[in-house]
Each structure stands twice: as structure tokens, then as C-alpha cells.
Amino acid sequence: AQKVTQAQTEISVVEKEDVTLDCVYETRDTTYYLFWYKQPPSGELVFLIRRNSFDEQNEISGRYSWNFQKSTSSFNFTITASQVVDSAVYFCALSILTGGGNKLTFGTGTQLKVEL
Amino acid sequence: DAGVTQSPTHLIKTRGQQVTLRCSPKSGHDTVSWYQQALGQGPQFIFQYYEEEERQRGNFPDRFSGHQFPNYSSELNVNALLLGDSALYLCASGQGTGELFFGEGSRLTVL
Numbered sequence: 001a002q003k004v005t006q007a008q009t010e011i012s013v014v015e016k017e018d019v020t021l022d023c024v025y026e027t028r029d030t031t032y033y034l035f036w037y038k039q040p041p042s043g044e045l046v047f048l049i050r051r052n053s054f055d056e057q058n059e060i061s062g063r064y065s066w067n068f069q070k071s072t073s074s075f076n077f078t079i080t081a082s083q084v085v086d087s088a089v090y091f092c093a094l095s096i097l098t099g100g101g102n103k104l105t106f107g108t109g110t111q112l113k114v115e116l
Numbered sequence: 117d118a119g120v121t122q123s124p125t126h127l128i129k130t131r132g133q134q135v136t137l138r139c140s141p142k143s144g145h146d147t148v149s150w151y152q153q154a155l156g157q158g159p160q161f162i163f164q165y166y167e168e169e170e171r172q173r174g175n176f177p178d179r180f181s182g183h184q185f186p187n188y189s190s191e192l193n194v195n196a197l198l199l200g201d202s203a204l205y206l207c208a209s210g211q212g213t214g215e216l217f218f219g220e221g222s223r224l225t226v227l
Contacts, residue, residue, distance in 0.1 A: 004158075037218070043204055045159070045218035091158055102149070102216055103172050104208075106158030 002027045006107035021077045023092030034075045035093040082114045120219035137192040137222045141209030148190040151206040202226045
């Protein structure tokens with residue numbers, strides 16, 4: 001069975017601070033994908049990134065960066081110079097490809113509040 | 117290019133009733149999945165449809181059923197509603213094993 005743990009329930013920061021959202025996952029499969037989604041109050045899950053289990057290179061996209069470490073089964077997400085518009089719930093998710101398609105296992109989410 | 121669209125956005129039902137939720141996938145996508153998100157929780161996988169067949173199913177009772185039409189759109193049906201079925205129901209579409217794109221969801225309240 002797969003499991004995703006987001007231990008941080010809620011994080012509050014002041015605008016322009018850097019913030020890191022933690023994600024730890026469990027799976028016995030060697031081939032899997034990891035995802036981060038953003039959920040604003042509207043409810044829609046906004047796709048941020050997908051990484052496969054064979055690519056441990058860190059990735060940077062603007063103010064967003066991701067640190068994937070298989071040795072610790074972690075896929076952490078950092079927002080640099082946070083902004084009020086970053087306030088949302090962020091979900092980490094895992095999928096394996098057995099069964100012929102994507103089935104995402106989500107963590108419980110981290111509520112990020114960015115204040116002025 | 118329209119993304120994933122869901123209807124209705126909000127609805128209220130009473131216990132024992134039945135509900136149908138609808139989803140149109142993003143253009144070019146042929147796979148549709150449904151997720152249930154209870155308040156304060158992460159989404160839980162219900163099932164996935166591809167080529168009009170249910171391909172995978174999560175840990176949900178048979179009261180939850182679905183359908184995929186030839187145009188790839190999908191319906192989620194829930195029978196004999198319980199109070200615990202109150203949640204945001206999210207539809208996601210994809211192509212093969214590519215990224216999943218989600219709609220804004222249908223918020224169901226069961227009284």
C-alpha cells in the first residue's frame with residue numbers, strides 16, 4: 001500500500017519569507033511518480049509538478065523549487081520570497097503505474113497562510 | 117481550451133436519495149478519475165474510467181458507481197446517500213500516464 005505523510009498541518013509566514021513544505025512517502029514499488037498540487041479556496045487542484053522515481057534532480061521553477069531524496073523518501077517543496085497569493089492548501093501525492101493508469105494517493109495537505 | 121468542467125457546483129440532498137455528478141474532461145484526454153475530498157482531508161480515489169470501462173477502484177462501496185461515455189465525459193452516481201457522503205467530489209482527466217488535471221469539484225451536502 002502507498003502512503004503520503006504531510007506532517008505540517010498549517011504554516012503561517014510573513015510575506016517575502018521562504019517556506020518549505022515537507023512530504024514523506026511510502027511505497028514498495030520502484031517505479032512511481034510524485035506530485036504537488038495547490039488547492040485555493042475555489043477547490044480546484046492546480047498541478048504544480050510531477051517527478052518520476054528515477055529522476056532525483058532537484059527542480060526550480062521561478063520561486064518554486066523541489067527537493068527529491070529517495071534515501072529519505074522525501075519530496076519537499078520550497079517557496080522562495082512567499083507572496084499572499086501563495087496562500088492555499090498544498091497537497092503532495094504519489095502514484096504507481098500498476099493497473100494501467102494514474103491513481104493518486106494524497107497526503108492530508110498543508111495549509112499555508114502568507115500574511116502581509 | 118476548456119479545462120475539466122464539472123456540474124453541478126453545489127447541491128443539497130437528503131439521506132437515502134440518489135445523486136448524479138457530471139464531468140467533461142480536458143480536450144484530448146481520454147481517462148477520467150473521481151475523487152472524494154472530505155472537509156480538511158486529502159482527496160480519496162474512488163475509481164478511474166478508460167475506454168468506457170472502470171479500470172481501477174478505490175475502497176468505496178458499491179453505492180458509488182460510474183459511467184464513461186463515448187465522448188469521454190463521465191458521471192458519478194451515489195445511491196442511498198449517507199451523511200458521511202457530504203464532501204467535495206473532484207473529477208480529474210488525463211492522457212495515458214500523463215499529468216492529471218482537476219476540475220473545481222461538486223460540493224455535495226447530505227442532510
